[in-house]
Amino acid sequence: MKSIVKKLVIYSMAGIMQISFGAGIASASPIFIGPQQIVRLDEGPHNRDNDRQREHDRRMQEENERHEREMQRRRGESDREWHERQERERHRHDEALNQIAALLIGIAIGSSNN
Numbered sequence: 001m002k003s004i005v006k007k008l009v010i011y012s013m014a015g016i017m018q019i020s021f022g023a024g025i026a027s028a029s030p031i032f033i034g035p036q037q038i039v040r041l042d043e044g045p046h047n048r049d050n051d052r053q054r055e056h057d058r059r060m061q062e063e064n065e066r067h068e069r070e071m072q073r074r075r076g077e078s079d080r081e082w083h084e085r086q087e088r089e090r091h092r093h094d095e096a097l098n099q100i101a102a103l104l105i106g107i108a109i110g111s112s113n114n
Contacts, residue, residue: 052103052106053104055103056100056103056104059100059103060097060100063093063096063097063100067089067093067096070085070089070093071086071089
């Protein structure tokens with residue numbers, strides 16, 4: 001008799017825990033319709049972060065396009081001149097990418113301070 005009671009108590013507790021866990025998940029699901037909050041995207045620090053992110057993406061794309069153009073061989077350019085110019089361009093491109101990355105790091109630091 002004691003073992004039946006113990007099993008009944010244990011299984012009841014397990015069932016209650018599963019039901020409460022399922023209720024918590026159901027209330028957190030996006031299907032749950034509750035009071036809605038209106039968010040304005042044109043104000044606040046998050047919009048500034050988005051602007052900075054867009055600026056970062058734009059600068060990165062411009063730099064990559066410029067780098068691609070500069071790495072191509074020019075008409076009348078000797079092999080030695082072309083390779084020297086490529087080396088200078090690689091160095092300049094790396095410096096530009098570091099500056100652009102610093103902008104992104106600044107965004108991350110600024111966001112974490114808010």
